[in-house]
Amino acid sequence: MHFAIRYLTEYRYREPVTDNLNALRVKPATTPCQRVDDFAVRVEPETRLTQHLDYYGTTVIEFGISKPHEQLAIDVRARVVTTPAAPPPEADWEPAVTAEYAAHGGEYLLAFGAEPDDIAIDELVGLSRAATPAATLQAVTELIPDRFEYRPGVTYVGSTVEDLLTAGAGVCQDFAHLALVLLRRHGVAARYVSGYLFAPPAGDEGADSAEVDTHAWIEALIPAAEGEPVWVAADPTNRGLAGERHVKIGHGRHYSDVPPIKGVYRGGATAELEASVRMTRTDTASRTAPAAG
Amino acid sequence: MPDGYDEVFAEPGRPREHAVALAAALAELGPDALSNAGRMRDSIFMQQGITFDAGGPDADGPVRDRPFPLDLIPRIIPAAEWTDIKRGLAQRIRALNAFVDDVYHAREIVHAGIVPWELIVSRSAFARAAHGIRPPGGVYCHVSGCDLVRDADGSWKVLEDNVRTPSGISYVLENRVAMTRVLPGLFSSYRVRPVDHYPALLRGALTEVAPTTADEDATVVVWTPGPFNSAYFEHAFLARQMGVELVEASDLVVRDATCYIRTTNGLQRVHAIYRRIDDAFMDPLEFRPDSLLGVPGLMRAYRAGTVAIVNAVGTGVADDKAVYPHVPEMIRFYLNEEPILQNVQTYLMADADERHAALARLGELVVKPVDESGGKGVFIGPTASDQQIAIQADEIRRRPERWIAQELVRLSTCPTASPEGELVARHVDLRPFAVFGEDIHIVPGGLTRVALREGSMIVNSSQGGGSKDTWVLEDDAGETTRAAAPAAAWSPPELPGLRQGGEWSGQQQQQQQT
Numbered sequence: 032m033h034f035a036i037r038y039l040t041e042y043r044y045r046e047p048v049t050d051n052l053n054a055l056r057v058k059p060a061t062t063p064c065q066r067v068d069d070f071a072v073r074v075e076p077e078t079r080l081t082q083h084l085d086y087y088g089t090t091v092i093e094f095g096i097s098k099p100h101e102q103l104a105i106d107v108r109a110r111v112v113t114t115p116a117a118p119p120p121e122a123d124w125e126p127a128v129t130a131e132y133a134a135h136g137g138e139y140l141l142a143f144g145a146e147p148d149d150i151a152i153d154e155l156v157g158l159s160r161a162a163t164p165a166a167t168l169q170a171v172t173e174l175i176p177d178r179f180e181y182r183p184g185v186t187y188v189g190s191t192v193e194d195l196l197t198a199g200a201g202v203c204q205d206f207a208h209l210a211l212v213l214l215r216r217h218g219v220a221a222r223y224v225s226g227y228l229f230a231p232p233a234g235d236e237g238a239d240s241a242e243v244d245t246h247a248w249i250e251a252l253i254p255a256a257e258g259e260p261v262w263v264a265a266d267p268t269n270r271g272l273a274g275e276r277h278v279k280i281g282h283g284r285h286y287s288d289v290p291p292i293k294g295v296y297r298g299g300a301t302a303e304l305e306a307s308v309r310m311t312r313t314d315t316a317s318r319t320a321p322a323a324g
Numbered sequence: 325m326p327d328g329y330d331e332v333f334a335e336p337g338r339p340r341e342h343a344v345a346l347a348a349a350l351a352e353l354g355p356d357a358l359s360n361a362g363r364m365r366d367s368i369f370m371q372q373g374i375t376f377d378a379g380g381p382d383a384d385g386p387v388r389d390r391p392f393p394l395d396l397i398p399r400i401i402p403a404a405e406w407t408d409i410k411r412g413l414a415q416r417i418r419a420l421n422a423f424v425d426d427v428y429h430a431r432e433i434v435h436a437g438i439v440p441w442e443l444i445v446s447r448s449a450f451a452r453a454a455h456g457i458r459p460p461g462g463v464y465c466h467v468s469g470c471d472l473v474r475d476a477d478g479s480w481k482v483l484e485d486n487v488r489t490p491s492g493i494s495y496v497l498e499n500r501v502a503m504t505r506v507l508p509g510l511f512s513s514y515r516v517r518p519v520d521h522y523p524a525l526l527r528g529a530l531t532e533v534a535p536t537t538a539d540e541d542a543t544v545v546v547w548t549p550g551p552f553n554s555a556y557f558e559h560a561f562l563a564r565q566m567g568v569e570l571v572e573a574s575d576l577v578v579r580d581a582t583c584y585i586r587t588t589n590g591l592q593r594v595h596a597i598y599r600r601i602d603d604a605f606m607d608p609l610e611f612r613p614d615s616l617l618g619v620p621g622l623m624r625a626y627r628a629g630t631v632a633i634v635n636a637v638g639t640g641v642a643d644d645k646a647v648y649p650h651v652p653e654m655i656r657f658y659l660n661e662e663p664i665l666q667n668v669q670t671y672l673m674a675d676a677d678e679r680h681a682a683l684a685r686l687g688e689l690v691v692k693p694v695d696e697s698g699g700k701g702v703f704i705g706p707t708a709s710d711q712q713i714a715i716q717a718d719e720i721r722r723r724p725e726r727w728i729a730q731e732l733v734r735l736s737t738c739p740t741a742s743p744e745g746e747l748v749a750r751h752v753d754l755r756p757f758a759v760f761g762e763d764i765h766i767v768p769g770g771l772t773r774v775a776l777r778e779g780s781m782i783v784n785s786s787q788g789g790g791s792k793d794t795w796v797l798e799d800d801a802g803e804t805t806r807a808a809a810p811a812a813a814w815s816p817p818e819l820p821g822l823r824q825g826g827e828w829s830g831q832q833q834q835q836q837q838t
Binding site for chain 1: 445
């Protein structure tokens with residue numbers, strides 16, 4: 032699928048602030064099933080942007096605005112082409128307990144910080160164990176939305192898996208974190224993925240354009256009967272494997288390794304945030320704006 | 325005399341050759357004079373503000389100042405012995421430095437099968453933000469303070485490495501000054517190598533690694549977390565001695581990948597930062613997002629190579645206690661040399677076989693948490709009750725990866741003055757300080773720490789330890805003391821006045837993914 036993505040973030044401060052420094056992880060990744068045709072970031076007030084790849088290979092765009100200002104706008108535009116991923120390999124558990132698998136999985140096999148020592152986790156691990164790693168991944172992505180309600184406003188950006196267990200509800204970030212804990216408990220390497228998901232609202236599934244949010248899902252390292260294991264993307268918020276509608280930015284062990292926007296500024300004023308992500312299909316027949324190409 | 329090695333007496337009443345003159349001088353002095361000298365020392369230290377936070381084992385307690393307890397009996401190291409120590413330390417520091425570089429680049433030591441990757445990436449001090457960054461000259465461990473102990477057979481061993489922000493050098497310098505004032509007579513029979521050139525060595529190293537252009541003078545600063553830090557005295561001391569500015573985070577600002585100090589005359593470029601603050605609190609954009617203590621953007625400037633950070637970011641991965649058992653292999657791997665200084669026999673509790681063996685004889689071993697320092701959480705089997713042993717065993721079974729066990733080293737003893745001026749044997753260790761710029765320089769001696777309680781082997785000053793002036797003797801060949809230490813020839817530059825920086829906002833700009 033072809034998408035035009037526009038991710039607009041606006042901060043308004045009650046009083047002028049200075050030295051507003053931000054790090055953006057918003058650029059779609061280039062992967063075997065994803066191509067970036069165009070990418071641009073504009074910041075208002077205007078400033079110099081620098082770019083580097085972080086430890087996980089995610090593009091980080093950084094900038095700072097030193098002069099006093101009362102508004103900050105970050106305007107990100109991207110054009111991306113996605114293709115479906117190959118079906119996940121099928122293999123039993125045996126190749127997932129080898130040294131080669133561990134070498135591939137690396138730190139995505141290890142617990143991230145202090146993971147919850149909770150009987151509820153043990154139960155979910157037991158319920159999601161299946162005959163193969165691929166079937167276990169499927170079970171995890173179905174079990175989580177079965178057990179937990181998707182409800183914004185219950186958790187916040189810094190919420191833990193324990194918060195999700197306590198509240199019984201959360202958002203994609205929380206679902207992804209729980210899926211990672213479960214998969215790692217099964218011995219399956221798993222990583223947090225940040226990106227964009229094309230998801231038109233219910234009742235208008237055929238729409239070419241949709242107002243969305245940045246989205247989080249996971250990738251699990253699924254062993255193959257022959258050859259190397261494969262990272263398979265799955266979306267525990269949407270009960271299944273991730274596909275062409277998922278546009279990946281980057282991955283890490285946890286949200287904190289790939290936050291879309293992270294910033295601090297000097298000044299006592301509080302900030303009001305308005306953020307929006309609009310995704311538009313640019314490859315559908317009903318497209319009416321030829322100039323857009 | 326307890327069994328074990330005594331630094332002064334080869335056997336009761338018979339001093340070692342290098343200590344004969346010292347023993348005679350002490351005998352002549354007598355307990356009353358020694359006790360009086362102790363009172364003079366305390367009043368000098370209190371007057372000069374040379375104090376230590378005696379908050380006790382739980383460092384969260386209120387700060388209570390007391391004079392830093394300098395024991396008046398010096399510890400003497402003969403020249404030949406020091407030569408070996410110095411060579412061994414320089415070798416070890418080169419290997420640790422090579423390891424840090426390797427960890428953040430090719431990880432050859434992992435590919436060679438010597439250090440497991442799991443160990444590296446699971447260290448709390450492993451700094452992903454430092455990945456791929458090579459500081460000027462490839463030097464990471466600019467200042468190190470490895471802890472040495474002398475075992476019962478007289479051999480020196482490395483007890484712990486310390487390549488983050490080791491403290492104690494200010495006491496080395498102040499102890500020497502105090503000793504020459506309080507007991508000048510003790511020096512009359514010895515030619516003791518000076519230590520007062522340390523600030524010049526440190527400043528030299530900072531200047532060497534500072535990324536300046538040809539016609540530019542390096543601006544160097546000391547970064548302290550502030551007056552509430554237990555080592556604040558030392559931060560201020562070093563800044564003053566080096567003639568550089570002592571700054572806090574709010575004095576620094578990063579603009580366009582360059583770090584500046586805020587002065588009354590505007591911004592002034594900073595080239596090198598001697599930071600006495602943990603990685604986690606350096607840059608809220610890269611490390612802890614909940615921390616507003618740092619300088620946002622500092623990692624950007626560091627990555628761009630416009631500022632040297634001393635010690636480099638991420639060095640803590642090398643002095644982690646679970647990495648320590650691998651240091652002898654690092655020396656062989658990176659330097660192709662045999663280690664000069666040996667490790668203490670250490671067992672990783674994460675290893676099932678080593679754990680079982682250690683749990684069976686916990687009462688004989690020392691157990692330490694891998695990611696603590698300053699003697700926190702250390703368990704000493706031989707002095708623990710059965711109940712304490714059982715509790716420790718449970719802790720190890722619960723989180724084995726958090727612990728290492730070590731054979732108990734019977735630390736050497738050194739005669740130490742009791743409050744009444746009597747000489748009593750107390751256990752000591754040694755923390756020599758090394759400075760790595762273009763080359764490695766080690767200040768003669770270092771901080772000898774002494775456990776003031778009888779029989780105790782915990783020497784940490786936060787846990788009731790004291791210190792001793794440490795004398796490295798000039799070579800017998802008669803090589804004379806360097807007449808003018810570089811510090812004497814060098815005068816501090818004029819300092820820019822500091823302007824108070826505004827506060828960073830507590831508002832973190834982050835968005836939840838939904």
